[in-house]
Amino acid sequence: MTVRITIIGAGPGGLLCARVLQRHDIEVTVYEADAAVDARDAGGSLDLHADTGQIALADAGLLDEFLALSRPESQAGSRLDHHGTVLKAFVPADDDLAAPEIDRGQLRALLASHVQPGTVHWGHKLVRAVPLGGGRHRLEFADGSATETDLVIGADGAWSRVRPLVTDATARYTGVSFLDVRFDDVDTRHPGVAALTGAGQMFANDGDGHGIILQRNNNGQIRGYLVVRGDRITVHDPEAVKRSLLDEFAHWADVFRPALTDWDAVVERPIHVLPAPLTWPHTAGVTLLGDAAHVMAPFGGFGANLALLDGAELAHAIAEEPTFDAAITHYEKGMLARAGELAVGANQALQEFVTSADPDDAPDHEAEHRKYEAAAAEYRRAR
Structure with a gap:
């Protein structure tokens, strides 16, 4: 009897999981609320x-294509105080590939182009997942369509409709909002x-x-994140x-004024996180990856990296374990422990960013990069 595997969400984690499953000759269907990539x-x-995202892309056979698209020079970064004084600066070596940058849209398009045609059903927003017993679930979509599946993988982000099948935990507001400009x-x-931004980020x-974060993007763009406590500024x-x-920023130096007033577009992004560390009891026929499993504050850049590695590890477990139950158990044991530790640190870093201007709180990028490389080597040795 043919078993059905269904992924909800065609973000990087869901697409990476589908790609690696297909490399194992395992059929999978992805449903995504967006109308197109x-x-x-x-x-x-x-x-x-x-040690995370690049390992997953290598498993998907896409590391070289990622590196061709990425911007190693944008690993550069600086930390300033609100007077405009540079407190720390990092310039990567020419051969440093520990954490090169890529636009989210570029990464999603790369992954979507490498799953088999027809894998992703665009324009399908999940509204309900109903247990049918024996690990099977009925998935109901906003357009009135429905399907049944033997394994449902929730890769549907912070507001996952799959998560309630395994836990009643929900994302909570941190008290911090970003204005994405x-x-x-x-x-x-x-x-x-x-x-102000330089080649990478500031x-x-x-x-x-209060805080300001600026990042170089592709095609002559810079994205900025204007950080305030509370949600009193609406767009x-x-x-x-x-x-x-x-x-709000009246006491900041004039050098920051263009970042506050000269943007071309703005989106409000209140920062929500799941409790961390988060675990749940084994549930037959369902698991989560990426933000659906461990949405955390965007400090340290762990979210997308963990989503990609989650997708690869889950796909390998499905291919290698004798049953879905065994695959879920094997996958969740590693994923939950890894994500829990990193989420605690990321959430703490966000709070430190809005409550402390101590330059010692700023990360040492050189040390971080060497840590990523050492951890990547250890991960591969342990396989």
């Missing part, structure tokens, strides 16, 4: 670490923002609830947003 703005840049054609139209904070009126930001 490029139906929405996927967000800013990602640094894919040698975009600067187009930066080197011509926004030279001040370009100079972090600045004041220890009193319905762009000019009102700019006035509010000038008031």
Whole structure:
């Protein structure tokens, strides 16, 4: 009898899992709420670490294509105080590939182009997953369609509709919001923002609830994240947003003013996280990966990296273990322990960023990169 494997969500983790399953000649179907791979703005840049995201891409046979698209030079970074003083700076060596950057949209398109045609059913938003017994589930979609499956993999993000099958945990608001701002054609139209950002990224904070993060992206773009405590700034009126930001950041140096007022688009992103560390009892026929399993604060760049490695490890477990139950048990044991530790650290780093301006809190990128490389070598030895 043919068994059916269904992934909900065609983000990087879900697509990576599907790709590795297909490399094992295992059939899989992916359902995604978006109408197409490029139906929405996927967000800013990602640094894919040698010990997580890059291992997963190698398992998918896509590491070389990723490296060709990536921007190693954008690993550069600086940490400033709110007066504009540079506290720390990092410039990667020419051969440093520990954490090169790639735009989220580029990564998603790369993965989507390497699953078999027809794998992803776009425009299918899951509204309900109903247990049928024996590990089977009925999946019901917003367009009225439905399907039944022997294994459902929730790769559907922070607001997962699959997660309630295994836990009643929900993402909670951290009390911190990001205003995601975009600067187009930066080197011509926004030279001040370009100079402040440099080749990679810039972090600045004041220890009193305010921060600015700027990241180089592809195609002449820079994405910025204007960090405030609370959700008192809404984005319905762009000019009102700019006035509010000038008031919030009035004590910051003038060098930051273009980042607050000269952007071309803005999206509000309240930061939500799951309890960490999070575990749940084994549930037949269902598991989670990526943000559905462990959404955490975006400090350390772990979210997408863990989603990719989750996808690869789950696919390998399905291919190698005798039953779905055994595969889920094997996969979740490693995934939950790894994600729990990193989530605790990431969530703490977010709170430190908004409450402390101590330069010693800033990460040592050189040490981080050597850690990624050493951990990657150890991971491969342990296989």
